[in-house]
Amino acid sequence: MAINKSQHEATTKEKDKGVSVQVVDPLFDVTVQNKPEQTEGQAEVFGPERLMDPQQKDKAIKDDAHSEKEAETIPEVNVLAIVVLSQGKCGLSPCITLYLVAMAAADLLAIITNVILHRINDYYFPLNFLSITPVCSVRYVLLRAAIDCSVWFTVSFTFDRFVAICYQKLKTRYCTKKTAAMVLATTGTLLCLKNIPIYFRFKPKVIIDNVPFFCSNKRSYFTDPRWIGFRRFEKVLTPLIPFGLILFLNILTVKHIFKVSRIRKGLKCQNKALDHSDPEMGNRRKSVILLFSISGSFILLWFEAPLILKASLLDKAY
Structure with missing residues (x-):
C-alpha cells in the first residue's frame, strides 16, 4: 500500500505482523507490503533507505563510507589538539590556548552530531532510540549549536588578536584568560538559547506502535512569518555576520601591522647602532600567522559550502 503524495492530510494505518504504522507526513512515501515468504524474525525497515532507488543507495553507501572514515580520523585529531593545548606547553598565552581549545571542542561536537549521530546512525541503524522524534530534534539542536x-x-578569537596587536593599552585588560572564559561562556550560552526554537520546528514522519520516529519540518515552518523571520535571522547570524567581521578585523590588523612596521624601520635607519633584531615584531609575526591560518581556514571552508550545495543541486537536476 503506497501513500499518495497529493493527499496532504491523508493518514493511513496498516497492520503488518502486529506492527502498527501510521504515516503522518504525506511527503514521506512509505510502502508497506505483505511478504508471504517473509522468514520469522525478519522485520520491515521503516527508514530513509526505503525511499532510495538502487542508484541513490549506491551513492549513499559511498558517501557514508567516506563519512565513516572521517569519523575515525577527524575526532582523533580534535581530541589530540584539545589534550595538547590543555597542557599549556605550546608557547602560547593562556588566553590564546583557551580560545583554541574551545574552537576544537566545538568542532568535535559538530563532527560527532553530524557525522556519527546523523549520517552514520541514520543509514546503518535507521530505527533506534536516536531516531525517535524528540531525540532527533535534540540532535539537530545540538548540531546547530555546535556549528x-x-x-x-572563531570571531571571538579574531577580535582578541585584533585587540592584542592594535591596542596595546587595552591588551593588558582584555587579553586575559578570565576575559576569554567569560566571552566564551557568554557566547556559548546565548547561542544555545538561540537554537532552542529549532526543537519545535519538527514533527514525526511515521508513528510505529504509537512511537514517533524521524523528523520532518512542520508546514508552518515555511508559512508562518515568525519561522520565516527566524530562518532569515539564522542565515544572517551564521555565517554572514561572522564572515564580514573576520574579513573586516583582519584588514584592520594588516593595515596596523604595515603602519607600525614602517615606523619601526624608519627608527632603525636613523639609529644604525641599535641591534636590528626586533623581538616585538617577531612575536607579532607569529601571532599574525596563527590568526590568518585560523581565519583563512574558516573563510575557505564556508566559501566552499554554497559551491558544494550548487553542485549537488545541478547533479540532481541532471
Missing part, C-alpha cells in the same frame, strides 16, 4: 559556537568562537 554556531564554532563560528562565533
Whole structure:
C-alpha cells in the first residue's frame, strides 16, 4: 500500500505482523507490503533507505563510507589538539590556548552530531532510540549549536588578536584568560538559547506502535512569518555576520601591522647602532600567522559550502 503524495492530510494505518504504522507526513512515501515468504524474525525497515532507488543507495553507501572514515580520523585529531593545548606547553598565552581549545571542542561536537549521530546512525541503524522524534530534534539542536559556537568562537578569537596587536593599552585588560572564559561562556550560552526554537520546528514522519520516529519540518515552518523571520535571522547570524567581521578585523590588523612596521624601520635607519633584531615584531609575526591560518581556514571552508550545495543541486537536476 503506497501513500499518495497529493493527499496532504491523508493518514493511513496498516497492520503488518502486529506492527502498527501510521504515516503522518504525506511527503514521506512509505510502502508497506505483505511478504508471504517473509522468514520469522525478519522485520520491515521503516527508514530513509526505503525511499532510495538502487542508484541513490549506491551513492549513499559511498558517501557514508567516506563519512565513516572521517569519523575515525577527524575526532582523533580534535581530541589530540584539545589534550595538547590543555597542557599549556605550546608557547602560547593562556588566553590564546583557551580560545583554541574551545574552537576544537566545538568542532568535535559538530563532527560527532553530524557525522556519527546523523549520517552514520541514520543509514546503518535507521530505527533506534536516536531516531525517535524528540531525540532527533535534540540532535539537530545540538548540531546547530555546535556549528554556531564554532563560528562565533572563531570571531571571538579574531577580535582578541585584533585587540592584542592594535591596542596595546587595552591588551593588558582584555587579553586575559578570565576575559576569554567569560566571552566564551557568554557566547556559548546565548547561542544555545538561540537554537532552542529549532526543537519545535519538527514533527514525526511515521508513528510505529504509537512511537514517533524521524523528523520532518512542520508546514508552518515555511508559512508562518515568525519561522520565516527566524530562518532569515539564522542565515544572517551564521555565517554572514561572522564572515564580514573576520574579513573586516583582519584588514584592520594588516593595515596596523604595515603602519607600525614602517615606523619601526624608519627608527632603525636613523639609529644604525641599535641591534636590528626586533623581538616585538617577531612575536607579532607569529601571532599574525596563527590568526590568518585560523581565519583563512574558516573563510575557505564556508566559501566552499554554497559551491558544494550548487553542485549537488545541478547533479540532481541532471
